[in-house]
Amino acid sequence: MSFKISDKIKLAVKQSPEQVTRINIGDLTIGGNHVIVMAGPCSVENREQLLKAAQVVKDAGGHILRGGAFKPRTLPYSFQGLGEEGLEILAEARDKTGLPVVTEVLAPEDVELVESYADILQIGARNMQNYPLLKKVGKAEKPVLLKRGMAATIEEWLGCAEYILAGGNMNVILCERGLRSFDKVTRNILDVTAVPVIKQVSPLPVVLDPSHGTGVRSLVSPMAKAGVAAGADGLMLEVHPYPEKAMSDGAQSLPPEMFRRLMSELKPVAEAVGKSV
Amino acid sequence: MSFKISDKIKLAVKQSPEQVTRINIGDLTIGGNHVIVMAGPCSVENREQLLKAAQVVKDAGGHILRGGAFKPRTLPYSFQGLGEEGLEILAEARDKTGLPVVTEVLAPEDVELVESYADILQIGARNMQNYPLLKKVGKAEKPVLLKRGMAATIEEWLGCAEYILAGGNMNVILCERGLRSFDKVTRNILDVTAVPVIKQVSPLPVVLDPSHGTGVRSLVSPMAKAGVAAGADGLMLEVHPYPEKAMSDGAQSLPPEMFRRLMSELKPVAEAVGKSV
Amino acid sequence: MSFKISDKIKLAVKQSPEQVTRINIGDLTIGGNHVIVMAGPCSVENREQLLKAAQVVKDAGGHILRGGAFKPRTLPYSFQGLGEEGLEILAEARDKTGLPVVTEVLAPEDVELVESYADILQIGARNMQNYPLLKKVGKAEKPVLLKRGMAATIEEWLGCAEYILAGGNMNVILCERGLRSFDKVTRNILDVTAVPVIKQVSPLPVVLDPSHGTGVRSLVSPMAKAGVAAGADGLMLEVHPYPEKAMSDGAQSLPPEMFRRLMSELKPVAEAVGKSV
């Protein structure tokens, strides 16, 4: 390994080449030879939408249900999420489908509430360096999915993971979701290379989010395949039963039939790199 | 004005060309014809250091004392600030010098504590989009200094100000502190142009931080002058009685004699654009 | 297609979804279902090195030999390439192996010379917007490989292809080779997403260069696979018989055994997306 990463980062960096963190959630293992697909809508909008999305994810072979109850929005006047009601709907969807749930937590004071419903606590890109929040989820029982900030170096990202690990929570999943770019043809520039860098530098599993990473529906499938070919431990995908009606991120959400096709097309790509999906 | 800024931003955008927000703190007015200098060390390290720094700032003609008690650090093992003890030291320095105090708050649950000591609440670049924190300071009585995120667009920055203003706190000061860059000759790229953009687009006062913006001591003085010439309402500067011993940001902190020289050199520049300092 | 690309670009943008440009070079077709691998050293250093590299490329199943005779170097004191002598060595390697040759041309006045030896004329990233050079190769008989500038938008890149196409040379291959980034853990940020964007927007074939795109040998293989999975028509790879002795780009060059392994690992990935290699 020839990457320049601060040697003050201890827990988020491999101490030996073979070191790998595997995270178990029910029957699933993240960080092994099975590519994990987390899918669902950007926001939990209502019970009908979320239950329908969950069924689509389940039927197509997805493994984890995603959906936001607390939403970080650019303007105070935008839909801010359903809050606890959204968490209850997510829990109901889990009960019906058996899919574990990942959802975002925005504030330290909400960690206990979110943890009481969710299976994985998501820290969003805007909060990657929200250190009080990182310290708080470092004391949580549930695994944490830590999104990379939109202009964060890999070293800074690992430093943020270190905050959580140093708190005692060893179950951190890293998620690359696209960086700021000068080229507005896509919403962000997806740093696929971060996947093999993390696999070589860190024991932690890493997943790729081509939905936020591109912002364009027709690019999600090729970039999901690219991520799996590059060695990603999983994918995070926006799937909506009716993307054209989505309250947020409709342009990048996959409709059910595109998600089903992607799931079947991912299988040979995963097998080509010695994995399954 | 021909800038493309979302028309959903109401309070942080001018409704008429003459609209200007002036913020009063004791005898000072931010946003008028007097350039306000906020100066002091990156971190409150101990009583002796801070009181000495405060006296340097006061004697050289600075207007507001800055210093961090809660520090957002890249690694969990770095000095995290003195917390409430640091706030007490800041308050003592204010009592001794008469300088109002600006200091950072990191978590919603600390807002009341910090507000009980500080005159201005600082939201750091890493927390620009920490919406629960913005909502909380939107309910505070004290003015808020909102730093621009290190890869935030001006529109996103104004959207964050809108969160505070929409909460009822109309006293928001914007602070440009440098953006992420590919060129490592400086720590960041200081977006001086953000100053006239804000002055033309927004009623809010805007200050420039050439210390974080460059990360290099010898660049602070020319860039401070550039900021004033471009129309900044104030400056935020790191000054340390012994920069070589600083626990953080020593390389960009001005020693007392450089700060005094800068203060005297700023006067003709301010006058050249119709202001005083 | 929902990409915002200027409608003044006519030839480099698809006029119908099915439009595809296929470029024939001897028995090879670029832009079809066969992934084309262009490989060889950064610079032609001497006869022995280049002939050895060519044999490695040939034996492992590579399709086209790359190597620079005219080198764009950051400093005037660095090795500038062997010039015409390098072209002669490339031609000898082609005679011995049957591999067509791609090599860079830097100046309009060299186009005829380079064309008399090479099978594909390469325009490097630094010259993407060198319009007199683009106009000149637009009049050439040989195909042109146009690298994307290190901070060029996709629209600007297509605009440069348009210069060549408008000159009458319809055989343009696009090559993504990494963009400027703030994160120095890799040399550049490889914009893999550019591959599916180009495939959806333009009829032209697009290849990916993970060697320059990452600058790190251990990242070349995963990113080559990612590129193929994302739909690239080919790859451009740096291969050197003795990377530790390379006069340029040694840290990112593959030694022979890594190149052979990559070639065999690429096959199932290509098949997974309905192609061969």
Add this chain to the structure above:
Amino acid sequence: MSFKISDKIKLAVKQSPEQVTRINIGDLTIGGNHVIVMAGPCSVENREQLLKAAQVVKDAGGHILRGGAFKPRTLPYSFQGLGEEGLEILAEARDKTGLPVVTEVLAPEDVELVESYADILQIGARNMQNYPLLKKVGKAEKPVLLKRGMAATIEEWLGCAEYILAGGNMNVILCERGLRSFDKVTRNILDVTAVPVIKQVSPLPVVLDPSHGTGVRSLVSPMAKAGVAAGADGLMLEVHPYPEKAMSDGAQSLPPEMFRRLMSELKPVAEAVGKSV
């Protein structure tokens, strides 16, 4: 000086803190205590337009006339400049006003032609790393204005200056004209900090181009003042007699009255930093 610049750059980097390159053009000296203003239209469009612009520049106190005869345009179908006819018009304007002329040269084979008309040869941002062109102007008699590439590091920029200096032409003027940015509120991000970095690192004079650097007319004046306050040796400004009719860059061109006002407002700023204009 604590900047990390390759020590292989010899001529473009100061060998002692006092070393300064002063460039004489007629009665003017660039690099001394007088701020030099280069102004004129983006393109030479016709005789009437250019002569009128030259008179505006002269009357308001500008020092050098700028105007492009060979234009690097994003698309082959755009106006490419008047070529030699444009050079003749520039020479006529010089004869009428006494203003020396700076104009861009795009190709090595045009250097002699352009040199026969112009007083300063401009290398544009897109050609910063066009090494054959740099080598050619390194053999020219006339001074060279070298614009920084839109994503070039300061070290790379100095390396390009080194190509010219190593060729024997010691009269190189550096010009910062804005870098690529993710924020589209301005056309580019103007790196004002490059001015004091160059002044501290290099003996060469440096000028700032706030017209291209911002792309917005109302920002040109504050950023011109910022540049002078930061220590720029000169400014490059787009001035057009009728900006609304300009064939290129109209939105950032100053009309005559704004240019006159700026020239008078620059005087006190220059004096505030110990210079004249």
